[in-house]
Amino acid sequence: DVQMTQSPSSLSASVGDIVTISCRASQTISNHLNWYQQKPGKAPKLLIYAASNLQSGVPSRFSGSASGTDFTLTISSLQPEDFATYYCQQSYTTWAFGQGTKVEVK
């Protein structure tokens, strides 16, 4: 099975900061990588699909990129509503999630 390794597990940031979250696949998954945002007590919400495609309705400050088996989620200017936990998920084979990155207030 493909394993997803996310880093960091948590980070502290301020409103307006640029935030980057990384996800590495244990083997090639092409661009079959999705990103989700989860707030406490809520289901995950799709942000980015196929590595770099912005889901409808998601603010353009969110973006995704890929290089080989390395994937990155970037928030260009962190907003108060962006403090949450973020997960990557591969949809190449036997779907799997990363361990998550909690974005906290600095």
Next chain:
Amino acid sequence: QVTLRESGPALVKPTQTLTLSCTFTGFSLSTSGMCVSWIRQPPGKAPEWLARIDWDDEKYYSTSLKTRLTISKDTSKNQVVLTMTNMDPVDTATYYCARDYFDRNVFQYYFDSWGQGTLVTVSS
């Protein structure tokens, strides 16, 4: 508008079988490309994908849990059912169903709509 809702017992005893239902609106599982997955999330941990059923009745299971899981659908009721046998306290989690959407523009799947989840506690 796509909606999904999970239902089932909040508490099960160790060794019992868990049966969860997912009732959805806004799409049909008889439509080509439509799929529904079950995902669980233990408290404070990452989500874990469990199983998927496709419009053509193809089924896929987590490698680590496949011997305990069965997924089925009732297209006429817009419902997907998951059973998990031999429940253990480590199976305590919020269980979600989600539409596993196949996007023909990128030829990929992603979870574009989720239920609110149902917390299942395994305890004697």
